[in-house]
Amino acid sequence: MRSYVCLMILFLLACHVGLAQPVYLKSDTETLNLCPLVSVYADPAGTRSFDQVRQQTFIPHRQQSFQFGFSKQVFWFRFTLDPGTAPKDRQWYLLWSDGLRDRIDLYVPQPDGSWSVLKGGLMTPAAQKAYKGLFPAYSLGAVTRPQTYYLRLEASESINGLLTLLTYQAYIDSLPGSLAMVWLVIGIQLLRVFYNIILARYVQDSSFRWYVFHTVIVTASVLGSFGVTGNLLGNYPILASFFNVAFFELMPATYTLFIYSLLSVRRHYPKLRPVFFGIVAVSVLQLVCHAFVPRMFLLQANNYLFLFTEAFLIAICSHALIRRVPMNTYLLIPCFITLVPFIFLNLRSLGVIAYDWIYPLIYATNFLEIVALALVLGKIIEAAEQKRLATEKALFTEKVEAEKLVELDALKTRFFTNISHEFRTPLTLLIGPLSDLVQRFPAEELYRIMHRNASRLQTLINQLLDLAKLDNGQLKPDLQPGDLVADIRIRVFAFESLAAANRIQLSLTQDRSAFIAGYDSDKLEKIITNLIANALKFTSAGGSVTVKVSYRDAALVLTVTDTGTGIAPEHLPFIFDRFYQVDASQRRGYEGTGVGLALVRELVRLLDGDIKADSQLGAGTTFTVTLPVQALSGTEPVAEADAVVVPVRPESAEPVMATSFPEEATHQPVVLIVEDNEDLRTYVRSILNPYYRILEATDGQAGLDQARQAVPDLIVTDVMMPVLDGITLCRYLRQDQATSHIPVVMLTARAALDDRLQGLGTGADDYLTKPFVAQELLVRVQNLLARQQVIRAYFREQVIRPAGATAARSIPEPVFTVQQQAFIDELYRQIDLQLENVEFDVEGLAKSLAMSSRTLARKLNALLNMTAGEVIRTYRLRHAAELLKSGLSPSETAYRVGFDNLSYFSRVFREYTGSSPSDYVRQLKEPSGQE
Template sequence: MRRILIYLFFFCMAVNYAQTKIDSLQLVYNNALEDSVKIKTLHQLHNVYKDIDSEKAKETILKSIELSKPGINKKLSLKSYSTYGDFLYSQSAYDSAIVIHKIGLEIAKNINDAKGQSSSLLDLGDCYLRKGNFEKALDYQKENLSIAEKTGDTKAIAYSYNSMGLIKSQQGEYTKAMEYYINASQLLLQLGLTSDYAKTLLNVAVIQRSLGNYESAKGYLLKTDTIFKQLNAPRMRAFIMQELTTIYKETGELDKAIKYNKNAQAAYEELGDKRNMARVTSALGDIYVEGKNYAQAVEPYNKAIQVFAELQDSINLAYTATDLGIAYFQLNDNKNAKNNLNRALTISKTIDLDLITMSSNEFLAKIYASEGNFAKAYESQSEYAILKDSLYTKEKRDLASEIEAKYQNEEKAKENALLAKDNDLQALKLTQRVNERNVLIAFALVALIVGLLIYNQFRIKQKANKKLQELDRLKSNFFTNISHEFRTPLTLIKGPIEQLEQNPEEQLSTENVKMIRRNANRLLKLVNQLLELSKSDEGSLKLEPTEGDIYKCLRAVTSSFNSHAAQRHIDYRVTIPQSVLWTSFDRDKIEKIVYNLLSNAFKFSEDGAVIRCDVQYNTPNFSIEVSDSGAGIPKEKLPLIFDRFYQLDHTYSKGYEGSGIGLSIAKAYVDIMDGTITVSSEVNKGTYFNVQISLQEIKTRTEPIEDIILIPAEKLQKKPYQLSEIDKRKLPVILLIEDNEDMRHFIREQLIATYRINEAVNGQEGLSEAIANPPDLIITDLMMPKMDGMEVCKKLKTTLATSHIPVIMLTAKAGLDNKLEGLETGADDYLTKPFNANELLVRTKNLIEQRQKLRELFTSTDLQMDPKKITVTSIDQKFIQDILSILESEYSDSDFGVQQIQQELAMSKAQLHRKIKALTNEAPGELLRNFRLKRAAQLLRQEADSVTQIAFMVGFNNLSYFAKCFKELYGVTPSAYLQSLP
């Protein structure tokens, strides 16, 4: 009772002294005429309040920030922000503290204050450390170290070393942490900063304890306790008791551990330190676990977890949750054990606590194994084993090297002593060593042979695994591409049929019927190819020869490419003798061989290239030669092109990618004909295929056939689809980028009634069209020649002129990974083929309406415009932020206009007008004028001044023009607006 009364007496005395000081400082503040004096007084008031009234402390420092905003003294402003940041840090509001310290850092940079920058960087590093973001914390400390070394600020260097040591210690990199702490302690001792020096030694003690060097740790703790006792630092002495608790727990002296734990609890309770109280409470749970009293450990662990969660202390929360999970595991309470271990695992992976990740996975593996969930158990055990190996090696390597060096030195010393003592023994030992050497050589040779055998087996197995992995990859590519081949024709068949179902009274057009037939034949061809592939695998491919004119057969196959060559302006030359070669041959297989070779030639050739097909017969050798002037094949890839599923990657052929089995099937057909197929190629010059088979001419026909007249390619050239006249309807414009003509026709039919449609046949053409004439929305296919949809979308979204345009991506790739990849490049929507036509219409309508709503935000009379609400892409958000920042800083200057905005943004008049009109539906001049009017309305609401003065303040020199513009925007004159305010 007497002790309580004494504490109460001293408390009252302290409060009375504090109140007297507050009254005195308040008087100084009230009588001060200069703002700088007021700010300094507020800082002093804050220092008094922060220990007795946190709300008052916050109020005083915010006042000082408000006073310093006009910029009377940048250094005082920096001090105000720094003090406020420290206050927020002490209240565990780390996110808010980070924001304030970043403002302080910018002020320090603006006034070139190296010490101010150093202080802000140190504070930011500490805030991120508290949040458990070690990477950012380390970056800020390194930045401070760089500045401090340039300016010769030894104190700042020491503080950064100390913080970096703490970061590395938390990450488990003890050797690196010790290096930083030693550097810091030397500098602090030189500077005479005894308290900070002792704190650094205390950190060294913690690492020694972590490494199991308990006597060394006790020595450091006793040394620091002596210093803190002289400095009257009860908090630090409490921490030392906490560390001694841990040491005695780990050495098995549990009674001493509990004693020091209670002393530490009492000390922190007296100091009112919630965080360290929680740490000590958690340590009590550790002691009970060490004594195998797991049930007793649960309560203190739970209490500690509640406090750490309240304080947002991620690091301690992760450690304690792990310990609680292990305790529940020992009590066979698997449910609670998993909950706590998974909680710790989530936190540790977020903030890179590898030790916690390793420990949590170790016990989760045991729990899953006990429950029979061996897949989960294996996953957790694998992650634990990997981390254990890397962390154990990293932490113990230096210690092992030191022990090994000592051992070798001792052995060497013993050897020298023995040699000096007895020469006869030396000779004996020499002989013994020769024998041992011979044994070791023999053993080494045997080991080497065994090792080589094992290595050879390993290489064989590795090579087999590599082949299997490559085969899996090729199969995966095959199924991806074959799905694309199926989905596109399915879309073009399914779409018209769905339309017919929804509108049974309407008949399908002839063009749609032809489109369905073309794509049905395409599907049939794909299915037949797959069947042939299956037969090849089973070895059941057989020749089905029939008699006929092989020249006539080849003329029919090669002529099927005439139209395609004309469309792409390709010089397509076919040389087949104008005679009859009657022989027995498998018509279907010959046609497929030639078709596949020509398809590849067209696929890997650009528009305007030269493609040749030459057929010759010199009894009994029949040869088919196909050559092109396309991209060619690298020398190292030539042996692979006939492999199953193998595909070359050429940028301009992406739109024509197939299944990767065409050449494989062609080679299989040639092989069963006992023929050969060879290839030669040179990059950027072209590729040459030669097929040689044996045929016997049948002399049954002698009459000549009529010459076949070949129609020149230019006469077969088809013109792309065009509207009969320019579409002048005032409707939103959609740019359709699709290489498949049928797909373009189908999509155009769905949208033409509601929108104006522009078309592009490849990604490169589409991008150029979008930049030259920005549409309201873009629909693009994923796989296209010259530039694929991913690249188109990426370039659209990273180009200022087009970043605001919504993009819908169409693709046959239906996997979640493909969808995420498309959305990550900036696509606003993603449709998988085959898609529903109504769904395409609805998504198009929604995206265009969304863009219109975003524009309407700018026409609002509310001045508070948040860029994050105005746009959906980061480049647009940055552009709007730049615009608003320029308007905010220059709106009061009556000479400031559109030309100055152009200069600030480094944009041409046309570019600026087009971009701002697309985002805001206002011209640049309108945007500036309305911004000034909205600012005027805000000032009127605040009754900041008269209407006349406010007009001048917002950049209007002509009062009648101001009143006219104000009325156009708000519907009333400025005076009427002022009177209408409540």
């Protein structure tokens, strides 16, 4: 019994110090798994020499494979081989199953007692490796006596491998099968990636292309795991090591980008975009960190990142499937087929699980992925076919609609032609008698306005007829000889008075004094007239319009340049289209039909010429027309210094808009007319002038300035005006306390319900469409001013009525605007804040309301028909009555409401209530005394 115990103690001690039994080889041993038969020692820092390691304690492994997580330790394996009954001349090989570890060095004893080192591993240059091929296989030679071997293993990644002893014959026999399996898997990987790349060339689907990009990265990673990358870059081990892991580190990014595209995250999951971009950024950042972070830490972190990415993508895809988010669902099948085994691979790398079937699972799923892609391809082809059919249907529909539009355009052209011809007869009967009336009554301005606008209407009709003739091919060039220089000068001179009236400088420069040529005078006149009229319309006062003409032997170059508003780049290509307007809304700054420039282009084309437009928004526009002309003999050019320059300068005096009125007319309400069309402004003035004082403004900005300065009783404004349109003008008026109470009547040519609602929605009080009846305008103005009178009387009665007095029954409570009530409330609040301040006066009240005293006076006169001083005094007296009623003495009340003179307080209080403060208090007490 004692001897048995001693043997057990010796056995345990032998196990503890690592004295494992030698591996006895048998005659039938061909292949042997050495993993459970070796002893292991872990060098913590990896700095101990071979001699030092030999003195350390080795622990028996006893496991069927080596499974070690991420660690800085260097692992040493020791085993002893005893030839036993095996033939002494049998050759043996030692095979390590994984060639991706950093260093795998085998220490082999020599007969003289020394040790030889067979080097291997990814970080060992190819020239120093003891083997060739993908996997470390070391030749041990013949084992004739018991020998101890040491294997040093250094790795930045987790270790999962086998150590196998094979005879030479077994090694030779297994090599073809192993290589065949390896290259079969590699072939499947390459087949898959090339297959996908070819499909991506023809499949116009962004998510599928992102998936193909992902499979390229996955394939590169798998090739690295088989040692292909290491062998290709065998002489550059550091570079091989980097590329071997770089593609694996990029896989979270490519997975994420594919799902991002597939789910249309920007539209369906916008709040999760930072998570997607964060994963991509971290994944790519790992590559940069290789320069200064140990490789082991990056690989470990990448496994955690990969697990997070996989969990996140599975969760978001599951949610998308439940929500039925529109996507190519079939693409998820091959994606998740390959995603699942990578989850197990990451878990095994982190030491969570220890299964050897993970790599076979990856290979199998890669093959299944190719099969699944056939289904995906079929669905993609089906979707592409449906899209093609939908496109063909859309093209057919578009073709039918285009034919209808052409037919409709022809119908519209015929309609305009017919209706224009019908218009000519009544226009003739209007223009003729109006011409007679202008001659008989030259002082009557309305007759001139009527004649001028009837002529304008005739011009528009003629333009429409010209377009119709051009469409029908009835308009032909009519070339006649003439002096182009003189003809153009006459055409430009025709606009001299219009330019002067608008305070625009018009100039003409021609580089010849005479140029006799054959040209179409009528069409040239229409071209020049439309271009100059357009330039003047879009140029504000103080600007300029320049006309330059240069003559060549066979061409005329006409340039019209203005300093007007300019045209935005997005509108410039369409300005020559018929009926095109830069802003088709009712807030467009200028009136127009979109016919003039379209006619100009058609006429230029008819004359075989060319027209171009260059413009810069806010800086002006230049039109350049090039027309072929037939120069006749006898025409000599003039030197540039002698070029004819005809300046057309406007009158220096600016038109004066009335801002003051005769004394005898001060009792009349003030009406501000804001209208850029001079004729219409004159007409509106003629309607209102007999009953009201009139102020005028030529555009919205001038109207806003006039309103703030004069504070009129009512404003009549057009909607379409330069600088500031009527809608914006009304909005600014309502936002300004000084003008928020002024009623606004809008005039516009648009009568649709939406247009009226938009105008009324900005604060306009009434909306009148053109053409309007003079009596209707007059009645609407009278009604608005009468309503203002009611509001004025109501507010005044509220201010001057003593506290406790009954409101006058003759003054009903009106419907007033929020701005009016807000101003009255603010007025009371500011006075109340300074109620005890004796020095608080009109200037102080105006300053507290952010107004000038003049503007405040006009505002209070319009709302209350009271001065600011009267309002302050009346508010104080009303508050004094309330204080006296509450029991305060007259003297204390006077000081509480800002009166420092008791006699003055008594006098004004008597004027306000009809009794002195003492009598007022006594009257309040009398009813209680009678009781």
